[in-house]
Amino acid sequence: MTPRNLLLSGIVGSTAYGLAGPQSDIDRLGVYAAPTVAFHGLHPPAGRDATIVQHDPDATFHEAAKAATLMLGGNPTVTELLWLPDDLYETRTPLGNDLIAIRRAFLSAKGTRDAYFGYATSQLKRMVDTGQFASKMRNRQAKHGRHLLRLLDQGFTLYATGILPIRVDNPQRYIDFGNAVAENPDLARPALAAAEARFDSVRSVLPAEPDRATVEAWLLRVRRAYLDPTDSDGVWQPGPSSQGR
Structure with a gap:
């Protein structure tokens, strides 16, 4: 309804x-x-x-x-x-x-960075907390992995350019990443570190406050x-x- x-x-x-x-x-x-x-x-x-x-x-x-x-x-x-x-x-x-x-x-610079990083980190926590044994769990972890990488990429683009891309450019990259971290969630940690370095490398076009x-x-x-x-x-x-x- x-x-x-x-x-x-x-x-x-x-x-x-x-x-x-x-x-x-x-x-x-x-x-x-x-x-x-x-x-x-x-x-x-x-x-x-x-x-x-x-x-x-x-x-x-x-x-x-x-x-x-x-x-x-x-x-x-x-x-x-x-x-x-x-x-x-x-x-x-x-x-x-x-x-x-x-x-x-x-939008604001700090709000965007904190929100997208926070959500990406929560995806990693979900993967670690759910374990990696049952096939259904691996499928769920793969989904969390895909969205972790997506959030990092979207958040950085929004932070750096003021534009939020919705459709990803290379879907297979996210699918492959999700499958990899479903087998080993710790593989997501380098992606988080790399994204943090990317954020640090640019000055946001977004204002300090909404x-x-x-x-x-x-x-x-x-x-x-x-x-x-x-x-x-x-x-x-x-x-x-x-x-x-």
Whole structure:
């Protein structure tokens, strides 16, 4: 079920990166607006209630304020929604297009470096923690390995150029790397060290801080657009994410 007041949505994940295999799911991500009146009641959309998670097919939708907060924090998964190739967008409203137009306002040099390095390091931790025995586990580790290398490459490009590439140039490189580290997760450590050296070797084009004023202005436009609950395409019902967890 698609959430009400959907502003922007698209296909993300392995399909977007060009790394999808026969067993890969199609992942969708979106941003929606809760009617402004919902924030004045007993159960304003916040935390888990501001995110709707669905399965079969897999989809995640964040309320506009939560999406903006995650993007300001450099969250790679949510940030990529603003950089998709045009053919991967499934919903683009005027406010969704405005969000894409201000995508650089969410960026900062330190935030980008910390976020992408942090996520890549978490992929390595997952590989080490899951072990390397069952075939299913090796497949999962290979996926973590692919995404570790992708995060390092994407993060560096965004840090150095201010542009986030979504589709990888050489998918086989990531597949081979993932397979190698599935057999020996320690092989990922040199990749992390090399990436750190690359970050150190350049001066980022990104600002020291995100442009929060521009983000705030967009969010206030969203709130004005949905100020009257009768203008939304349905009645707000809090709590869909907690029902699905």
